Amino acid sequence: MKKKAPVAIRVNPDVDPKTHPYISTGLKKNKFGVDLEAALNAYKMASELDYIEIVGIGCHIGSQITEAEPFDNALKSLKALIHELKQLGITVRYLDMGGGLGITYENETPPSLSEYAQAIITELDDxxxxxxxxxxxxxxxxxxxxxxxxxxxxSGSSKDFVIVDAGMNDLLRPTLYHAYHAIEPVQKKDSRLIVADVVGPICESGDFLAVERSIVDIAAGDLLAVMSTGAYGYVMSSNYCSRPRVAEILVKGKQFDVVRQRENYEDLIKGESIPSFIDE
Ligand SMILES: Cc1ncc(COP(=O)(O)O)c(C=O)c1O
Structure with missing residues (x-):
């Protein structure tokens, strides 16, 4: 088409984000990005191509990062590469540092937005x-x-279980990453605390929302709020065990609306068909 395609290369700076291994993406052993040496060669090659315009460089080192240091280290690596590229006459206009800033699920103390910004601004001198x-x-x-x-x-022989109607198909993070999500009764209760596993109804021992958790004594029919599920919650949900996905409700002050309908059994088989070679 004789058009110049603007490109950026996502590099792998080999930085430890000090987060769960499944959400670490910027270490050499991770599948993501191009390692620094290969990236330098890729930039050199790209700079010789007529229909490629080098515009940027990027990285994303992981998620739920609770310290500023890994961001700082990644930026230092990218800056060194930008400097090497400059000496070769290659300039980049965009520097994409990815996402990854963590939140408090339990007692983590991630950098505040201003601390995060400060860490980047201090290092970024161009x-x-x-x-x-x-x-x-x-x-x-x-x-x-x-x-x-x-x-x-x-009540099991060695522990107690609270069986709820949400399962690992609705919220995968606890079983996938052993992630902690606070669990609170929707209606405040002054009852005593119990220690129990909060589990779903799916036929998997990995179907849990919390393990050996201290929660208020609750009874069948009570509603529980599993906290901090705004990210990597619904988007990681599935129809495993033929479970229709939940509805999504948007709440603003006292107003609320259904922004995604609850799935039904029709939705589960939508798109499926019986091939003609199967006898009736
Ligand atoms: C390339 C890239 N950018 C940004 C993000 C967002 O990460 P986070 O939610 O940790 O901020 C991700 C998450 O996987 C990602 O892969």
Whole structure:
């Protein structure tokens, strides 16, 4: 087409984001990005191509990062590469530092937005470069809750279980990352505390929302709020075990509306068909 395509390369700066291994993306052993040496060669190659315009460089080192240092280290690596590129006559206009700023689920103390900004600004000394950030979780994580009803209580021989109607298909993070989500009764209760596993009704021992959690004594029929599910909650949900996905409700002050309908059984088989070679 004889048009110049603007390109940026996502590099892998080999920085430890000090987060869960499944959400670390900027270490050499992770599948993401191009390592620094290969990136230098890729930029050199791209600079010789007629229909490629080099415009940027980017990275995303991971998610739920609770310290400023990994961002700082990543930026230092990218700056070193930008400097090397400059010496080769290659300039980048955009620097994309990805997302990754963490939130408080339990007692984490991630940098505040201004501390995060300060860490980047202090290191970034090229006023001509356009900085791009891709925050995700920090914007919406604590804006969402998953509401679930207690189905029944079960006393096992070694522990107690609170069985609720939400499961790992609705919120995968606890079983996938052993992630902590606070769980509160929707209606405040002054009852005593119990220690129990809060589990779903799916036929998997990994179907839990909390393990050995101290929560207020609750009864079948009570509603529980699973906190901080605004990010990586619904979007990671599935129809596993033929479970229709939940409705999504947007709340603003005292107003609320259904912004995504609850799925039904028709939705579960939508798009499926019986091939003609199967006998009736
Ligand atoms: C390239 C990229 N940018 C930004 C994000 C958002 O990350 P977070 O929600 O941790 O801010 C992700 C998440 O996986 C990502 O892969």
């Amino acid at each position: 006023p001509k470069i356009c900085l791009i950030l891709e925050p995700g979780r920090v914007l919406v994580g604590n804006a969402g809750i998953l509401v679930s009803r207690v189905l029944y209580r079960k």
